[in-house]
Amino acid sequence: MRKSLITAVAMGLVLATASTAFAATRMLETGSTLLYPLVNLWVATYQKEHRNVQITTQGTGSGTGISEAIAGVAQIGASDAYMSNGQMKQHRMLNIPLAISAQQINYNIPGLNNVHLNLSGPVLAGIYSGRITYWNDNAIKALNRAYASRLPHKVIIPIHRSDGSGDTFIFSQYLSFSTPSWKNGPAYGTTISWPTVQTAVGANGNPGMLQTCKATPYSIAYIGVSFLNETNKAGLGYARLKNRAGRFVLPTTQTVNAAAATLVSRTPRDERISLVFAPGANSYPIINYEYAIVNPKQANPATAKELREFLNWAIDGNGGQKPYYLDQVHFRPLPASIVKLSRSQIASIS
Amino acid sequence: MTSIERGRRSGVSPEDPLVKGLARAWGLQRPWAQLIFKLGTGTTAVLSALVVVLICVFLTVFAWPAIRFNGWNILTGTIWNIGNQYGSGSITHNGYSAEPGAQFGGLVFIFGTLATATVAMIAAVPLAFLVSVALVYRVPARIRPLANALVELMAGVPSVVYGLWGMVVLVPWIGTKLAPAATAHLGFLPIFHGDAGSGNGLLAASTIIALMVIPIMVATIRDVINAQATSVYEASMALGSTSWQAVTRAVLPSVRNGMIAAIMVAFGRALGETMAVLMVCGAAINTYPQNIFQSVNTLAAVIVSQLESALTDSSGMAQRSLAELAVVLFAITVVLNMLARGILRGADRSQEAQ
Numbered sequence: 001m002r003k004s005l006i007t008a009v010a011m012g013l014v015l016a017t018a019s020t021a022f023a024a025t026r027m028l029e030t031g032s033t034l035l036y037p038l039v040n041l042w043v044a045t046y047q048k049e050h051r052n053v054q055i056t057t058q059g060t061g062s063g064t065g066i067s068e069a070i071a072g073v074a075q076i077g078a079s080d081a082y083m084s085n086g087q088m089k090q091h092r093m094l095n096i097p098l099a100i101s102a103q104q105i106n107y108n109i110p111g112l113n114n115v116h117l118n119l120s121g122p123v124l125a126g127i128y129s130g131r132i133t134y135w136n137d138n139a140i141k142a143l144n145r146a147y148a149s150r151l152p153h154k155v156i157i158p159i160h161r162s163d164g165s166g167d168t169f170i171f172s173q174y175l176s177f178s179t180p181s182w183k184n185g186p187a188y189g190t191t192i193s194w195p196t197v198q199t200a201v202g203a204n205g206n207p208g209m210l211q212t213c214k215a216t217p218y219s220i221a222y223i224g225v226s227f228l229n230e231t232n233k234a235g236l237g238y239a240r241l242k243n244r245a246g247r248f249v250l251p252t253t254q255t256v257n258a259a260a261a262t263l264v265s266r267t268p269r270d271e272r273i274s275l276v277f278a279p280g281a282n283s284y285p286i287i288n289y290e291y292a293i294v295n296p297k298q299a300n301p302a303t304a305k306e307l308r309e310f311l312n313w314a315i316d317g318n319g320g321q322k323p324y325y326l327d328q329v330h331f332r333p334l335p336a337s338i339v340k341l342s343r344s345q346i347a348s349i350s
Numbered sequence: 351m352t353s354i355e356r357g358r359r360s361g362v363s364p365e366d367p368l369v370k371g372l373a374r375a376w377g378l379q380r381p382w383a384q385l386i387f388k389l390g391t392g393t394t395a396v397l398s399a400l401v402v403v404l405i406c407v408f409l410t411v412f413a414w415p416a417i418r419f420n421g422w423n424i425l426t427g428t429i430w431n432i433g434n435q436y437g438s439g440s441i442t443h444n445g446y447s448a449e450p451g452a453q454f455g456g457l458v459f460i461f462g463t464l465a466t467a468t469v470a471m472i473a474a475v476p477l478a479f480l481v482s483v484a485l486v487y488r489v490p491a492r493i494r495p496l497a498n499a500l501v502e503l504m505a506g507v508p509s510v511v512y513g514l515w516g517m518v519v520l521v522p523w524i525g526t527k528l529a530p531a532a533t534a535h536l537g538f539l540p541i542f543h544g545d546a547g548s549g550n551g552l553l554a555a556s557t558i559i560a561l562m563v564i565p566i567m568v569a570t571i572r573d574v575i576n577a578q579a580t581s582v583y584e585a586s587m588a589l590g591s592t593s594w595q596a597v598t599r600a601v602l603p604s605v606r607n608g609m610i611a612a613i614m615v616a617f618g619r620a621l622g623e624t625m626a627v628l629m630v631c632g633a634a635i636n637t638y639p640q641n642i643f644q645s646v647n648t649l650a651a652v653i654v655s656q657l658e659s660a661l662t663d664s665s666g667m668a669q670r671s672l673a674e675l676a677v678v679l680f681a682i683t684v685v686l687n688m689l690a691r692g693i694l695r696g697a698d699r700s701q702e703a704q
Contacts, residue, residue: 063661084435086449086664157548162633164659187451191659193431194635201550201645202633204655208517215522216548 024051025306030058031065031078032166033205034101034224035290038329039078042320046313053306062190063164069093069293075307077293080166080224081190082272094296094345095272097289098314099321100260100332102225102251103170104238104286108213109135112150113237116250118143120242121178121277121285127220128158128175129185129195135218143242155199157219159212162202164190167209170276170288171222177277178242178285210234222286225251226329243285244277251284256332259283264335271341289338290331296348304349311346315339409677416670417677419446420454424674427455429636430652432660432668440665448667456675458638462646463679465552466627467620469642470559475613477560478567483597485568486575487583498572505565513626516558521630525549529643544640550632552639552646558626563616570615574608575601607697614690618683624650649679 029039036059043055060068062079069077070091082095105119123139126132132139136151144151161168172188186192194200201219203212206227213221214234223231231238240248249255259278267273275287292311298304314320321333334342410417416424421444433441433449440447481501489497529546536542579601586600587593602609632645633655639646653672660668 061658063658067661081662084662084664085438086435086440087662090664155545159548162628162635162655164656164662187434187437189432189435189659190662191432191656193429193451196637198637198640198644199545199547200632200634200637201548202635202647202655203550204628204633208629211517212548212550215518216525219548 024054025302027053027055027075027303027307027310028058028068028073029055029076029078030060030068030074031076031293032062032080032290033059034080034166034226035078035098037226038099038290038325038331041325041328042314046310046320050306050309053310055310061164062166066093066293069295072295072299075294075298075303076311079291079293080288081169082274082289082291083293088272092296094292094294094349095270096292096294096311096315096342096345097271097334097338098292098311099290099326099334100256100275100287101290102256102284102287102330102332103167103222104225104228104231104251105220105241106210106213106223106231106236106238107220108217108236109152109154110217111152112147113235115147115237116240117147117237118242118248119239121175121182125175125179125182127156128160128197128200129182130197130200132156133199143248152218154218157199157201157216158197159201159203159209159216159219159221160194161191161205161209163204165205166190166288166290167206167222167224168192170274170286173274173276174241174286177274178244210236226331228330241285243281243283244279245281245283247281249282249284251286253332255282255284256287259285259287260332260335264337267338267341269341269344271338271345287332294349296350298349301350308346308349311349312343315342315346406677406680409673409680413670413673413677415446416454416667416674418444419448419667420671420674424454424456424671424678425460426457427453428457428638429453429455430458430656431636432656432663432671433665435662435664446667448665449663452665452667454667454671454674456649456678458634458636459647459649459652459675460678460682461638462552462631462634463621463648463650463682465639466555466559466631466646466648467617469552469556470563470620471613471617473556474560474564474567474616475609478564478571478612478616479602479609481564481568482571482575483601485572486580487593487597501565501568504561505569509562509623509626510629512558512561513629516554516626516630520557521549521554523549524551524554524643529553533641533643541642545644547641547644548632549643550630551634551642551644552631553642554630554632555627555646555648558630559620559623562623562626563619566619567612567616570612571605571609574605574612578608579604607694610690610693610697614687617686621648621679621683621686622650624648624654627651628654649675649682653679 039057043057062081065077065079066083068074083093120143126139133155134153135156136153141148141151169188169190172192175182176188186195201212203209206224209221209223210227210230213219213236240250242248258280259275262278262280262283263275277285298307315334326333431451431453433452435449437450439450441450485497525548529549532542533546582600582604583596586596627648628651631647631651634645634647653675656672660672
């Protein structure tokens, strides 16, 4: 009995030394809940081919991702929004795009969920600021001549995120860029000071948005495209949105790619740019880069090396950008010129 | 005879042979053991008080820039705006700066905290009293242990479970059935007047809180009735009163202090409940509910829901203002606790005067 115990302890010690001898490089990815499912898919495959790295993933929210990357707790902070100038002034971090995401405007109007209503930035701004309160408001009718008689005289219930969110960021950018009164009022950010609307509801996370919209007839919500399967299953309608060129477009592979194509040439070297309300006749107006927020100065060279390797794999056409990964969450791959910019940013990690 | 005297009479005295025997068996009468015991209990007593003080001091120190920046606006303002993070420039007040457009008014959340807790207590107090009376006098002795266990189980259910139930069952029911009917037919009453909303709001949050605090109150009130009012009830019945009269005229007055203590513990819990409330309150911002169905927000819920974006505020003022909200919540709890102690002391004195 005692002998076997000693053997067990000895074996444990041997194993412990062995594992330190081949110490895996540990990395933590934390942040955006929109990116979380994708990073999980990536990491599962990546670790099979790279047994020397151990990557832990967490879905904690973009704000936490950024602040933990700054603090050095996490090596990769996942964020739906790029860092503001104010933040960059205090902490020079890299904002590296990993994929392109989009957002749909969902609604729950019994009888009309099977059609795509036309909505525009100014009309959405009107709904979210309480100027447009009924579904059969003239402003909505004017955009939907074909369904004008079917729009019900029911109070609109606008749902917004109660937590800080990249989805709020790009939605409020669409309103700001298309509607001057919104730009001078609530403006945009990961959380904004929502105008007073008596029927408005705040929901927590994309799952909360989905649940509230599903459970509340005559509500409207903005939900990340990675929830498209769920919103379709819930029977919610989603809108054609008016783009900068004045056309109404659905979020499809073509319209998202078209929007990205018009803006990639303008992406600066630090890659902090909004893709919202892009020009182009066929551009879907609410798309964005999903970012890895990374400190260019890592704790040790080994971590820096593994981090560069993983990020380069993630943005590679034969790696993380394969349709196998991106299609599952309805993200679009990065265009070649953006991959090039990202590679040069990744190379600066030391 | 006050409750305290009654407690002393039934309490264990140090002269009790059993206590003496135990103390001898544990060697507690040796001087060094006495010393260790005194030191141990003394330190833990001081520590527990110190922790509360330290939390309060830490919060206040951390929130200090916000206290200076916000002034009275945190208590009187209705607009909560962390400012335009992506704008340019900043605003400065009393030497502390925040992002442009920032203002941190907490009145909406203070109102929501007090309103949800109060509505919850209005529903929960009579229910808890009646459940306690039923458990003591009405439920047959055979199934009483089971009934007691079920009530205690209610207290053990994690709050997020109540929240989830509220989100998928209660809120849709209020939003699609109760609220439209009530606003349509009872709209002449101020609490039902106006838009029905979505079901997320004051009533949903208060219902969830009530469900959570009822078992806490029942546990206390039931024990107080058991300890103090069994004979009162029987005597009252023997004098020919109905059971309703016995409960309202005899039992209720004799357990008043226990009731007040139970209410205060429950009220504290109601003020601070966070996750379940956040899931059903509608997270109102910049707006008060116009009726009992519309969205509200509480201090605890807003601290959780706004923290994430406050972390991205490069001026740091949003985080510090959330800490200031925590100080406000702390202060409300302390004030209510002191009020309750005052009531209890007053009640004791008036009983002695009789």
